[in-house]
Amino acid sequence: MKSDIEIARSIELTKIKQVARDYDIPVEEIHNYGRYIAKVPETLIDEEKVKQSNLILVTAITPTKAGIGKTTVSIGLALGLTKIGKKAICALREPSLGPCFGMKGGAAGGGYAQVLPMDKINLHFTGDFHAITSAHNMIAALLDNYMYQNQDNGFALKEVLWNRVLDVNDRGLRYIITGLGGKTNGITRESGFDITPASEIMAILCLAKDEDDLRRRIENILLGFTIDNKPFTVKDLGVAGAITVLLKDAIAPNLVQTTEHTAAFVHGGPFANIAHGCNSVMATKLAMTFGDYVITEAGFGADLGAEKFYDIKCRKSGLQPKLTIIVATAQGLKMHGGVSLDQIKEPNAEGLTKGLANLDKHIENLRSFGQTVVVAFNRYANDTEEEIDLVRQHCAAQGIGFAVNNAFVEGGNGAVELANLVVDTIENQPSEPLRLAYNDDDTVEEKISKVACNLYGANMITYSAAAKKKLKRIQELGYGHFPICIAKTQYSFSTDPKLYGVVKDFEFHVRDIVLNAGAEMLVIIAGEIMRMPGLPKEPQALHIDIVNGEIEGLS
Incomplete structure (x- = not known):
């Protein structure tokens, strides 16, 4: 089979x-970025049409390092729904250069289920x-x-909370010293870099409802605390207007197309392990304005992406998914069933059966939100019919809808089974009103x-002592x-990260x-997670090149 970039070309x-035009989006309102990409203003959002559209969330079991294929399934489902005569649009996140040149490669789908032009989407877009x-x-x-x-007027911050960001994986920038080399170079202090998907500006862009809300949130960004312990914000700095100007074009969602020319909105890109993992509210609502079925995905496994989609994005926007799809792969299930990583591509019915516990736990969690859940088995070339049937029978025994997704190889035709299941489930078993995991007034x-x-x-x-101190401060600030x-x-x-399967009774x-006062959320850092990833021993950048004028190695 051709590589992703070869298929895209x-x-x-x-x-x-x-x-x-095919989706009744007013062409006089869009702003072209070349022939095949356009910006669509958020002012076209029609809240009444949003209420009538069917929003579908795609999430996954706990992933392997190679991922599970949520984006491929999301795009494939849009293609499959179009094949059966439905007006479908997918709303996805933008890829980050960090993983694109690092561990995972690109994030524009795969095979015959991609958003195009994939090279531009994966790079500067x-x-x-x-x-x-x-x-x-x-701001920094x-x-x-x-x-x-x-400083000569007596102003000083006893604590600066605002680091810098860069959209590359660079462990050497996690902790730095700025202002070295003499008084004219600024005030010497400790600082650091996060990756751009972890920026509060990214979260703000993805949660803002319009330009006015974007500016309001930027004003509220907490930058630090003065000597007399008062919060110092962007509003105090007096530059919210200038920062909004820098984001004036970025606020408009990006319209592209799939491998079968269906519409796709690709906008915003927070990671779900260090941020909230969802594309922008504006892009989702634009898709729902012009599509009868809208497919969106939330990053990594359902414990991260789906939970944040419900508890942050839906809580703040009023969105209500009609259905949640959980993606599983044979390789992922075998990993959670105790099969060593170097053997998960080989047939192993016992390991796969044991790994179903991970799927079950995610389904249990999703149902606790009131969601109707179906399973999409994302097929790989080395999967056996026996393994697929094991998962199918397991889901049937629990009354869970099940379909095989083979859009990677067959495009929309490979997702017709899933598309029919989705439509049938929405029409006959729609999700209950969303139940959130906690209340706003909980501590x-x-x-x-x-x-x-x-x-x-x-x-x-x-x-930790630092976390306890932050809890007290958060309460004091309201x-x-x-x-x-x-x-x-x-x-x-x-x-x-090494405890696979279902983990119980742990600390x-x-x-x-x-404290993200502008994004209006509290980022709880647990374990050894880093907000600036590092590169692996063999980064994907080693395989990316230009050959005879064509980009190679993007995937």
């Missing part, structure tokens, strides 16, 4: 204005990530300048406990009503808490 793209990076670092530069210019500790104990399986919550965004490993229900240790 083999498809003759439809001009983006024609894609817009429309510059949204660069705008977010620039906006974030502009303006803050440093403010402290430097006003922060109660919120953490309800997620970590009820969804992850912990039996003990412990806090931010305790914010939802929580737990940052932990994506490879386990626990905080230990859940909160190491730190980051």
Whole structure:
């Protein structure tokens, strides 16, 4: 089979204005970025049409390091729904250059279920990530300048909370010293870099409902505390307007197309292990304005992405999914069944059967939110019919809908079974009203406990001294009503990435808490999770090149 980039190059793209016309998106309102990409203003969102659309969430079992294929399933389902005559649009996150050149490669789907042009989407795209990076670092530069210019007036921050960001994996930037080399170079202090998907600006862009809300949230960003212990915000710095200007184009969702020319909105890209893991509210609502069925995905496993989709994105936006699809693979199930990673591609019915416990736990969690759940088995070339039937029979015994997704190889035709299941389930077994994991007025500790104990399986919550100090401060500042965004490993229900399967009765240790006053959420850092990833021993960058004028190695 051809590589992803070869398949992408083999498809003759439809001009983006024609894609817009096919979905009744007013072409006079869109702004082209070349022939095949366009920005669509969020002002076209129609809340009444949003209420009538069918929103479908795609999530997954706890993933392997190679992932589970949620994006491929999401795109494939949009293709499959179109095949059976439905007006379907997918709403996805933008890829980050970090994993693209690091561990996983690109994030534009795979095989014959991709969003195109995949090379541009995986690289600089429309510059949204660069705008977010620039906006974030502009705040950092303006803050440093403010402290430097006003130090003789007695102004100082006893604690600076605002780091810098960069959209690369670079462990050497996690902890740095700025302002070295003499007085004219600024105030010497400790700082560091996070990766751009962890930026609060990224979260703000993805949760804002419009430009005014974006500016309001930017004003509320907490930058630090003064000597007399008063919070210092972007509003105090007086630059919210300038930062909003930097994001003026980035706020508009990006319209692209799939391998079969259906519409796709790709906008925003927070990771789910260190951020809230969902594409922008504006892109989702635009898709729901122009599509009868809208498929969106939330990052990593359901313990991270789906929980945050419900408890943060839906809580803040009023969105209500009609159905949740959980993606499973034979390789992932075998990993959770105790099969060694170097053998998960080989047939092993016993290991796969044991691994079904991980699937069951995720289904139990999703149902606790009131969601109707179906399973999409994402097929790989080395999967056996025996293994597929084991999962099918297991789901049938529990009354869970099941379908095989083979869109990677067959495009929309490979997702017709899943599309029919989705439509039938929505029409006959729609989800109940969304039940959130915790209430706004719960204490922060109660919120953490309800997620970590009820969804992850912990039996003990412990806090570092730094986290306890942050809890007290959050309460004093009146931010305790914010939802929580737990940052932990994506490879386990626990905080230990090597504990596969279903983990029970473990200690859940909160190491730190980051207050995102602009994004209006509390980032709970658990275990050894890093907000700036490092590169692996053999990064994907080693395989990316230009050969005869064509990009190779993107996947």
